Amino acid sequence: MGYVVFGMVKAREAGFGVLAEALERGLAYLRQQLTPSREITSYREANRQAFILHVMVEAGQIGQAREAVDDLYENRAKLSHYGRAHLALALHGVRGDLDQASAPDGHVATLLSDLANDAVVSATGVHWEEEEYDTWGMNTDTHSTAVILSALTRLDPENELLPNAVRWLMVARREGVWETTYETTWALIALTDWMRAT
Numbered sequence: 001m002g003y004v005v006f007g008m009v010k011a012r013e014a015g016f017g018v019l020a021e022a023l024e025r026g027l028a029y030l031r032q033q034l035t036p037s038r039e040i041t042s043y044r045e046a047n048r049q050a051f052i053l054h055v056m057v058e059a060g061q062i063g064q065a066r067e068a069v070d071d072l073y074e075n076r077a078k079l080s081h082y083g084r085a086h087l088a089l090a091l092h093g094v095r096g097d098l099d100q101a102s103a104p105d106g107h108v109a110t111l112l113s114d115l116a117n118d119a120v121v122s123a124t125g126v127h128w129e130e131e132e133y134d135t136w137g138m139n140t141d142t143h144s145t146a147v148i149l150s151a152l153t154r155l156d157p158e159n160e161l162l163p164n165a166v167r168w169l170m171v172a173r174r175e176g177v178w179e180t181t182y183e184t185t186w187a188l189i190a191l192t193d194w195m196r197a198t
Contacts (some may be wrong), residue, residue: 001029002048006055027059034068037075044134046072047083054086057093069094073107081118081128082144084111085151092155112156115148119161125168126161138182142172146186153193166194 005026012018030052040046049072056065069090076084088111095107119126127145149165169187178184 001026001033002052002055005030005059009055009059023059027056027061030056031061031064037068037071037078040075040078043078043080043083043132046075046078047080047086047134047139050079050083050086050090053090054093057090062094065090066094073111076111076114080130080132080134080139080144081115082130082139082147084115085144085148088112088115088151088155108155112152112159115152116159116161119165121164122168124171125166126164127168127172138180140179140183142169142178142183143186145169145172146183146190149190150186150193153190153197157197162194166191 005023008018008023008026012023033048033052035045035049037046037049040049049068053065053069053072057069069087072079072087073091076087079087088108091107091111115128118128120129127141128148129141130139130144133139145165146169149162149169152159152162152165169191172178172183172187178187
């Protein structure tokens, strides 16, 4: 459901008509899925929660997401790399940690620093590899790298890792396409964010 709501939010931002009632029903469902982070027992659940919070914040549900965002930040060790990227975007939306003239503040900066430290640098560029893959979340290195590229582009557009992450994503294609439609979707989101920023 998170991806459906995310799609509706992005469609609305692009000027397409979205039924407000359908969007609100989707957001109500997402709010019901939030769990206190102390009850989260797997990285899969933690990543899912981070994505839900990111979607809620993108939809303007800042008040409803604030407590859960702060709670998940305190338990961020449960997150995979791409989950931390989603949490950084949610935190920025909730806390207003960033403006055009300043660097990220403590919480967002901590998450971005953790991601930078975990980057894998190779001859083909920069990417991220998860210790365990979230198969329910259809996670791959390409997906993680795309989500992180999107977050870094939006939150730290001067980050020196960005050009090489773009290069790695382009090299990750096979015969001009990424492996799955899911990878393709996130790669295009990230590359579009990069294009806007540059």
